[in-house]
Amino acid sequence: SAVISQKPSRDICQRGTSLTIQCQVDSQVTMMFWYRQQPGQSLTLIATANQGSEATYESGFVIDKFPISRPNLTFSTLTVSNMSPEDSSIYLCSVGFATSGRWETQYFGPGTRLLVL
Protein backbone atom coordinates (compact mmCIF):
# COMPACT_ATOMS: atom_id res chain seq x y z
CA SER A 1 0.00 0.00 0.00
CA ALA A 2 1.01 3.69 0.14
CA VAL A 3 0.44 6.83 2.15
CA ILE A 4 -1.57 9.26 0.03
CA SER A 5 -2.25 12.87 0.98
CA GLN A 6 -4.48 15.44 -0.67
CA LYS A 7 -4.58 19.21 -0.43
CA PRO A 8 -6.81 20.97 0.33
CA SER A 9 -8.92 18.67 2.48
CA ARG A 10 -11.94 20.89 1.89
CA ASP A 11 -12.82 24.21 0.29
CA ILE A 12 -15.75 26.49 -0.38
CA CYS A 13 -15.53 28.26 -3.71
CA GLN A 14 -17.53 30.77 -5.72
CA ARG A 15 -19.02 29.78 -9.03
CA GLY A 16 -16.90 30.64 -12.05
CA THR A 17 -13.61 30.15 -10.21
CA SER A 18 -11.15 27.24 -10.43
CA LEU A 19 -9.59 25.02 -7.77
CA THR A 20 -6.49 22.87 -8.06
CA ILE A 21 -6.31 19.74 -5.91
CA GLN A 22 -2.96 18.13 -5.17
CA CYS A 23 -2.26 14.44 -4.59
CA GLN A 24 1.05 13.31 -3.10
CA VAL A 25 2.16 9.68 -2.67
CA ASP A 26 5.01 8.52 -0.44
CA SER A 27 6.37 6.11 -3.05
CA GLN A 28 6.67 5.94 -6.81
CA VAL A 29 3.57 4.50 -8.43
CA THR A 30 2.73 3.81 -12.03
CA MET A 31 -1.01 4.24 -11.98
CA MET A 32 -2.79 7.28 -10.53
CA PHE A 33 -6.49 7.99 -10.90
CA TRP A 34 -8.94 10.76 -10.07
CA TYR A 35 -12.50 10.01 -8.93
CA ARG A 36 -15.52 12.07 -8.01
CA GLN A 37 -18.22 11.22 -5.48
CA GLN A 38 -21.24 13.45 -5.80
CA PRO A 39 -23.58 13.78 -2.81
CA GLY A 40 -25.38 10.49 -2.18
CA GLN A 41 -23.72 8.86 -5.19
CA SER A 42 -21.06 6.29 -5.81
CA LEU A 43 -17.47 6.92 -6.93
CA THR A 44 -17.04 7.75 -10.60
CA LEU A 45 -13.71 7.65 -12.41
CA ILE A 46 -12.82 11.00 -13.97
CA ALA A 47 -9.49 10.14 -15.59
CA THR A 48 -6.26 8.20 -15.42
CA ALA A 49 -3.27 10.46 -14.76
CA ASN A 50 -0.43 9.35 -17.00
CA GLN A 51 3.15 10.36 -16.20
CA GLY A 52 4.73 12.20 -19.10
CA SER A 53 1.64 12.24 -21.29
CA GLU A 54 -1.89 13.55 -21.39
CA ALA A 55 -4.45 12.12 -19.00
CA THR A 56 -7.00 9.61 -20.27
CA TYR A 57 -10.54 10.87 -19.60
CA GLU A 58 -13.69 8.83 -19.10
CA SER A 59 -16.90 9.47 -20.97
CA GLY A 60 -18.53 12.64 -19.74
CA PHE A 61 -15.33 14.28 -18.54
CA VAL A 62 -13.19 16.63 -20.64
CA ILE A 63 -9.75 18.13 -20.29
CA ASP A 64 -10.97 21.73 -20.48
CA LYS A 65 -13.13 21.20 -17.39
CA PHE A 66 -10.78 18.88 -15.45
CA PRO A 67 -7.17 19.48 -16.52
CA ILE A 68 -4.76 17.02 -14.90
CA SER A 69 -1.01 17.15 -14.48
CA ARG A 70 1.35 14.28 -13.57
CA PRO A 71 4.88 15.66 -13.55
CA ASN A 72 6.43 12.64 -11.80
CA LEU A 73 5.63 9.24 -10.28
CA THR A 74 4.63 10.59 -6.85
CA PHE A 75 2.51 13.67 -7.60
CA SER A 76 -0.57 14.71 -9.56
CA THR A 77 -2.99 17.63 -9.66
CA LEU A 78 -6.62 17.90 -10.73
CA THR A 79 -8.11 21.31 -11.52
CA VAL A 80 -11.85 21.86 -11.43
CA SER A 81 -12.36 24.77 -13.83
CA ASN A 82 -15.13 27.36 -14.12
CA MET A 83 -16.96 25.78 -11.22
CA SER A 84 -20.72 25.59 -10.80
CA PRO A 85 -22.75 24.25 -7.84
CA GLU A 86 -23.05 20.92 -9.70
CA ASP A 87 -19.29 20.45 -9.15
CA SER A 88 -19.83 20.19 -5.40
CA SER A 89 -18.43 16.75 -4.65
CA ILE A 90 -15.70 14.81 -2.95
CA TYR A 91 -12.70 14.46 -5.25
CA LEU A 92 -10.38 11.52 -4.58
CA CYS A 93 -7.09 10.41 -6.02
CA SER A 94 -6.06 6.79 -5.98
CA VAL A 95 -2.96 4.80 -6.84
CA GLY A 96 -2.79 1.35 -8.36
CA PHE A 97 -0.53 -1.50 -7.33
CA ALA A 98 -0.03 -4.77 -9.12
CA THR A 99 -1.67 -7.79 -7.55
CA SER A 100 -0.83 -10.97 -9.42
CA GLY A 101 -0.02 -8.82 -12.43
CA ARG A 102 -3.16 -6.72 -12.25
CA TRP A 103 -3.32 -3.04 -11.35
CA GLU A 104 -6.87 -2.99 -10.03
CA THR A 105 -6.08 -2.97 -6.31
CA GLN A 106 -6.29 0.76 -5.80
CA TYR A 107 -5.65 2.73 -2.63
CA PHE A 108 -7.35 6.04 -2.06
CA GLY A 109 -6.41 9.37 -0.60
CA PRO A 110 -8.59 11.02 2.07
CA GLY A 111 -10.48 13.13 -0.47
CA THR A 112 -11.10 16.84 -1.04
CA ARG A 113 -14.55 18.09 -0.13
CA LEU A 114 -15.60 20.86 -2.46
CA LEU A 115 -18.63 23.09 -2.04
CA VAL A 116 -19.41 25.56 -4.82
CA LEU A 117 -21.74 28.43 -3.99
Add this chain to the structure above:
Amino acid sequence: DQQVKQNSPSLSVQEGRISILNCDYTNSMFDYFLWYKKYPAEGPTFLISISSIKDKNEDGRFTVFLNKSAKHLSLHIVPSQPGDSAVYFCAASAGGTSYGKLTFGQGTILTVHP
Protein backbone atom coordinates in the same frame (compact mmCIF):
# COMPACT_ATOMS: atom_id res chain seq x y z
CA ASP B 1 -26.43 2.23 -16.96
CA GLN B 2 -25.54 0.97 -13.49
CA GLN B 3 -23.20 -1.94 -14.18
CA VAL B 4 -22.53 -2.65 -10.49
CA LYS B 5 -25.48 -2.59 -8.12
CA GLN B 6 -25.81 -2.80 -4.38
CA ASN B 7 -29.53 -3.06 -3.89
CA SER B 8 -29.54 -2.71 -0.11
CA PRO B 9 -28.87 0.90 0.91
CA SER B 10 -28.45 -0.12 4.52
CA LEU B 11 -27.98 -3.11 6.82
CA SER B 12 -28.26 -3.32 10.59
CA VAL B 13 -26.61 -6.18 12.51
CA GLN B 14 -26.02 -7.09 16.13
CA GLU B 15 -22.44 -7.27 17.38
CA GLY B 16 -21.01 -10.80 17.10
CA ARG B 17 -23.43 -11.85 14.35
CA ILE B 18 -22.69 -12.23 10.65
CA SER B 19 -22.99 -9.30 8.24
CA ILE B 20 -23.71 -10.18 4.61
CA LEU B 21 -23.39 -7.46 2.00
CA ASN B 22 -24.48 -8.19 -1.55
CA CYS B 23 -23.50 -6.90 -4.96
CA ASP B 24 -24.74 -7.70 -8.47
CA TYR B 25 -23.14 -6.85 -11.78
CA THR B 26 -24.29 -6.88 -15.38
CA ASN B 27 -21.06 -6.62 -17.40
CA SER B 28 -19.86 -10.14 -18.20
CA MET B 29 -16.41 -8.72 -19.01
CA PHE B 30 -15.77 -7.94 -15.33
CA ASP B 31 -13.17 -10.38 -14.04
CA TYR B 32 -11.81 -8.79 -10.86
CA PHE B 33 -13.85 -7.62 -7.89
CA LEU B 34 -13.02 -5.61 -4.79
CA TRP B 35 -14.69 -4.47 -1.58
CA TYR B 36 -13.92 -1.13 0.06
CA LYS B 37 -14.96 0.32 3.39
CA LYS B 38 -15.47 4.05 3.82
CA TYR B 39 -15.77 6.03 7.04
CA PRO B 40 -17.16 9.59 6.95
CA ALA B 41 -14.54 12.19 6.00
CA GLU B 42 -12.08 9.51 4.88
CA GLY B 43 -11.19 7.91 1.56
CA PRO B 44 -12.25 4.32 0.81
CA THR B 45 -10.09 1.63 2.42
CA PHE B 46 -9.36 -1.56 0.47
CA LEU B 47 -10.68 -4.66 2.24
CA ILE B 48 -10.50 -7.72 0.04
CA SER B 49 -10.57 -8.73 -3.61
CA ILE B 50 -11.32 -11.78 -5.73
CA SER B 51 -10.44 -12.85 -9.23
CA SER B 52 -13.03 -14.49 -11.46
CA ILE B 53 -11.00 -17.70 -11.48
CA LYS B 54 -11.93 -18.17 -7.81
CA ASP B 55 -15.26 -18.44 -6.05
CA LYS B 56 -14.08 -17.60 -2.55
CA ASN B 57 -11.38 -15.54 -0.87
CA GLU B 58 -10.82 -15.19 2.85
CA ASP B 59 -8.91 -12.66 4.94
CA GLY B 60 -9.45 -12.86 8.67
CA ARG B 61 -13.05 -11.94 9.47
CA PHE B 62 -13.79 -11.05 5.85
CA THR B 63 -14.78 -13.53 3.15
CA VAL B 64 -15.86 -12.68 -0.37
CA PHE B 65 -17.91 -15.14 -2.42
CA LEU B 66 -18.29 -14.91 -6.19
CA ASN B 67 -21.06 -16.60 -8.19
CA LYS B 68 -20.18 -15.92 -11.82
CA SER B 69 -23.24 -17.61 -13.29
CA ALA B 70 -25.49 -15.36 -11.22
CA LYS B 71 -23.17 -12.33 -11.63
CA HIS B 72 -23.32 -11.92 -7.88
CA LEU B 73 -20.79 -11.42 -5.12
CA SER B 74 -21.15 -11.07 -1.41
CA LEU B 75 -19.00 -9.98 1.52
CA HIS B 76 -19.35 -11.84 4.81
CA ILE B 77 -18.06 -10.31 8.02
CA VAL B 78 -17.88 -12.71 10.95
CA PRO B 79 -18.08 -11.77 13.76
CA SER B 80 -19.31 -8.25 13.19
CA GLN B 81 -17.92 -5.51 15.43
CA PRO B 82 -19.15 -1.96 16.10
CA GLY B 83 -15.99 -0.64 14.40
CA ASP B 84 -17.19 -2.26 11.18
CA SER B 85 -19.96 0.34 10.96
CA ALA B 86 -19.22 2.18 7.70
CA VAL B 87 -20.27 2.41 4.06
CA TYR B 88 -19.21 -0.62 2.03
CA PHE B 89 -18.64 -0.36 -1.72
CA CYS B 90 -18.13 -3.19 -4.15
CA ALA B 91 -16.13 -2.45 -7.29
CA ALA B 92 -15.34 -4.33 -10.49
CA SER B 93 -12.75 -4.23 -13.23
CA ALA B 94 -12.85 -5.60 -16.77
CA GLY B 95 -9.16 -5.68 -17.64
CA GLY B 96 -8.18 -5.39 -21.32
CA THR B 97 -8.70 -1.84 -22.57
CA SER B 98 -10.44 -1.07 -19.28
CA TYR B 99 -7.29 -2.05 -17.41
CA GLY B 100 -7.15 -0.35 -14.04
CA LYS B 101 -10.60 1.21 -14.27
CA LEU B 102 -12.90 0.45 -11.37
CA THR B 103 -16.68 0.63 -11.57
CA PHE B 104 -18.29 1.11 -8.15
CA GLY B 105 -21.67 0.21 -6.71
CA GLN B 106 -23.76 2.73 -4.81
CA GLY B 107 -22.67 1.51 -1.40
CA THR B 108 -24.37 -0.11 1.59
CA ILE B 109 -24.39 1.53 5.02
CA LEU B 110 -23.59 -1.12 7.63
CA THR B 111 -24.49 -0.42 11.25
CA VAL B 112 -23.29 -2.88 13.89
CA HIS B 113 -25.07 -2.44 17.22
CA PRO B 114 -23.29 -3.30 20.49
